[in-house]
Amino acid sequence: MEFALNHMSVARMGFAGLLRAASELGCIGVEVRSDLPGPLFDGMPAGDAGALARDAGLRLLALAEVSAFDDWTSDRRAQAQILMQTAAEAGAESIALIPRCDGGTGDLVMALRDLMPMLADHGLTGLVEPLGFTASSLRLKRAALDAIDTLDASATLRLVHDTFHHHLSGEPDIFAAQTGIVHISGVTDPDVQTSEMTDAHRGLIDGADRLCNLDQIERLLTAGYTGPFSFEAFSPDFHALPDPVGALRQSMEFIRTRGSAQAA
Structure with a gap:
């Protein structure tokens, strides 16, 4: 397995801190976000930011995000153009292309049709991420x-396969061949109902995980997925840990050892 690190998992670190953490953890790359405090790349x-990542031996896997992309407007197009540039x-x-999550509907085909030539002009892939929340348009x-x-x-x-959103949606199918990246996080709260799970519940994966991450990972690998598994932990409790990198390392080891045992 190849791991990556989404900046959300170490949201209290700057861009240089994200790169250091990813390097220490042996990740192949990082995902950088535009929705954290402060400007992109600090x-x-x-x-220069891309060169810094490459000097650290890391790929810039994705920049996130064009939010509510399927509510396609001239403003949304301008936002996408700036992010692509x-x-x-x-x-x-x-x-990353993120659908509406406000209870409204979107025009997925229209938005993607307009985005395709823009992505091609910039030499980029568009990662479409369905959200399992009931308020999501996709x-x-x-x-x-x-x-x-x-x-x-x-x-x-x-596609983005997000183990949290896959669990929330109840979708049975795994589309390994069409998946560009996998986001992984765990929910361990024993009391929260699935319908009540939010991003704030998303921490790391351990033996108390309720999202069946190990099963999802095994199914993806068995079906031929060879891309990175990127940690995307939103939990404020995790962000507040004195040693989030150490906790991430423990979760990686848990996934590797338990996943190998499960496959055997």
């Missing part, structure tokens, strides 16, 4: 894949 020029300057591989990976197939866009658009 205000560093995108080209930044990603291209930094040498990032993809950008809950199922199957719906995203149907739109991608309609547009014959598999060379430009890939």
Whole structure:
């Protein structure tokens, strides 16, 4: 397995801290976010940020995010254009496309049709991430894949398999061949109902995990997925730990050892 680190998991660190943490953990790359306090890359020029990551032996897997992308407007298009330009300057591989999550509906095909040539012009992949929340306009990976197939866009658009959102959606299918990246996090609160789970419940994966992460990971690997598994922990309790890197290392070891035992 290859691991990666989403900046959300170490949200209290700056960009340089994210790179140090990922290097210490032996990750292959990082995902950088535009929704954290402070400017993207801590205000560093995108080209310099990309060079810093490459010097650390890390890939810039993705920049996140174009939010509510399926509510496609001129403002949304401008937001996407700016993010793509930044990603291209930094040498990032993809950008994240996040659907509406306000109870409204979106026009998925229209948005993706307009995004396709923009992504191609910048040499980027679009990572479409369904959200399992009931308020999401795109809950199922199957719906995203149907739109991608309609547009014959598999060379430009890939799915995000998020173990948290996969659990919330109740979707049974695993689309390993169409998946560009996997986000992993665990929920260990024994009292919260699935319908009440929020991002704040998302910590690391251990023996108390309720999202069946090990099963999801095994199914993806068995089906041929070879990409990175990126830690995306939102929990404020995890963020407040004095040694989040040590906790991440323990979770990695748990996944490797328990996953190997389960596969055997």
